[in-house]
Amino acid sequence: MSGTLYLIPNTLGDGDAEALTQVLPEPVRAQAAALGYYIGENAKTTRAFLKKVGTTRPIQEIEVRELNVNTRPAEIDHLLAPILQGTDAGLVSEAGCPAVADPGALLVRRAHDRGVKVVPFVGPSSILLALMASGMNGQSFAFNGYLPVDANERGKRLRELEVLSRKANQTQIFIETPYRNKAILETLIATCAPSTLICVAVDLTLPGETIITRTASSWKKASAPDLHKRPAIFLLLGA
Numbered sequence: 001m002s003g004t005l006y007l008i009p010n011t012l013g014d015g016d017a018e019a020l021t022q023v024l025p026e027p028v029r030a031q032a033a034a035l036g037y038y039i040g041e042n043a044k045t046t047r048a049f050l051k052k053v054g055t056t057r058p059i060q061e062i063e064v065r066e067l068n069v070n071t072r073p074a075e076i077d078h079l080l081a082p083i084l085q086g087t088d089a090g091l092v093s094e095a096g097c098p099a100v101a102d103p104g105a106l107l108v109r110r111a112h113d114r115g116v117k118v119v120p121f122v123g124p125s126s127i128l129l130a131l132m133a134s135g136m137n138g139q140s141f142a143f144n145g146y147l148p149v150d151a152n153e154r155g156k157r158l159r160e161l162e163v164l165s166r167k168a169n170q171t172q173i174f175i176e177t178p179y180r181n182k183a184i185l186e187t188l189i190a191t192c193a194p195s196t197l198i199c200v201a202v203d204l205t206l207p208g209e210t211i212i213t214r215t216a217s218s219w220k221k222a223s224a225p226d227l228h229k230r231p232a233i234f235l236l237l238g239a
Contacts, residue, residue, distance in 0.1 A: 001086060002083055002084045002114070002115065002116050003082070003084075003085075003086050003087045003089060003116070004088045004089075004116070004117045004118075004119055005083055005088075005089050005091060005107070005108070005111045005116055005117070005118050005119070006031060006032070006035065006088065006089065006090045006091070006121060007091050007097070007098045007104075007108070007119065007120040007121060008024075008031075008032050008090045008091065008092045008098065008121050008123070009024065009028075009092075009093070009096060009097045009098065009121060009123020009124055009125070010049055010092055010093050010094065010098075010123070011023055011124065011205070012095050012096050012126055012203075012204050012205050012206065012231060013095065013203060013205070013231055016052065017051075017053075017054065019052075020052045020053065022205070023124045023205055024121075024122075024123050025122055028121045028122060028123065029053055029054075031090075031121070032050075032053045032090055032121075033054055033055050033056050034056050035062070035088055035090045036061070036062055036087070037062070037063045037065075037082050037083075037087050037088070037089040038050065038062060038063070038065070038089065038090045038091075038092060039064075039065050039066075039079055039089060039090070039092075039104070039107060040064065040067070040091070040092045040093070040094070041066065041067065041068040041094050041102075041103065041104075042066060042068065042094065043064045043066055045094060046064050047059055047064060049092055050064075063082070065078075067079055067091075067103055067104060067106070067107055068103055069103055071103065071106070073106070076106055076107055076110045077110065079107055080107065080110055080111060080114060083116055084114060091107060091108070095126075095231065096123070096124055096125055096126050097120075097123060097124070097125045100125065100127065100143075101127075101143070101145055101175065124204070124205050126175075126201070126204050126231070126233050127173055127233065129201070129204045129205070130173065130199065130201035130204065130233040130235060131171060131173065131235065133199075133201060133211045134171070134197075134201070134213050134235045134237075135213050136171040136197060136199060136213070136237040137169055137170065137171045140168060140169060140170040141170060141171035141172070141173060142170060142171070142172055142173065143173045144161065144172060144173065144174040145175065146174065146175060147174055147176065147184065149180075151183075154184070154187055155187055155190075155191050158187060158188060158192070158236075159191055161174075161236065162192055162193065162196055162236060162238045163238070164238075165196075165236060165237055165238035166196075166238025167238075169237075170237075171235055171236070171237050172235065172236050172237070173233065174233075174234050174235075175232070175234070176234070178228075178229045178230055178232065179229055181227035181228065181229075181230065181232045182224075182227050184234060185198075185200060185219075185224055185227060185234070188216070188219075188234065189216055189219045189220055192216040192236060192238075193238070194215060194217035195215055195216070195239040196215065196216045196236055196237065196238050197213055197214070197215055197216075197235075197236065197238075198214060198215070198216055198219055198234070198235070198236050199213040199234070200224075200225065200227070200232060200234055201232065201233045201234075201235070202225060202227060202230050202231070202232045203230055203231060203232075204231070204233070206231075208230070210225050212225065213235075215239075
């Protein structure tokens, strides 16, 4: 009988063990602490996560394998092999929920193909937290991942999302590499119609948490928050 693949959320930013207890329920932490096999994007940061969890065995005895953007599809079965042999495993992301905007989705899909039980655990999701706090439509929304890096292509994509949002009354959600946050907000303000709602949610669940929803015209008149190298998520709703 194969083991179980547990999907274990991480904090949304740097923090100590106390920060982890604030976003992960005790039963989740207990299961995470008991596992002897982990899959994460980076072995070093995965072990740092385990140190915060407080494992029931020495960390050096826990097997940690990497699954990231450089992992070839052919390697997925290698990661899955111990689970198929009966070992329970934890999949953890660098931040937030694994397998959402995260290469771990490849492993989860393959686990289903091989009949492995997949158990998602409760934890912080920047997508849902931002949507909850935005005041935008929570009944119809889409997560679009990263926008194009090229400025012209980025503006074009934002215009497409705004049109779709207005027609369908659908909240559009996207993220960006932290050092491009300022450029994304500037493009949003310059591109969107004056009445379009724009929300910026920064440092969710962290001490510096800031969530602001304004129309594009109001954003033009107001001072923007400092977004430099801070984890942020953006939402828009055409009106």
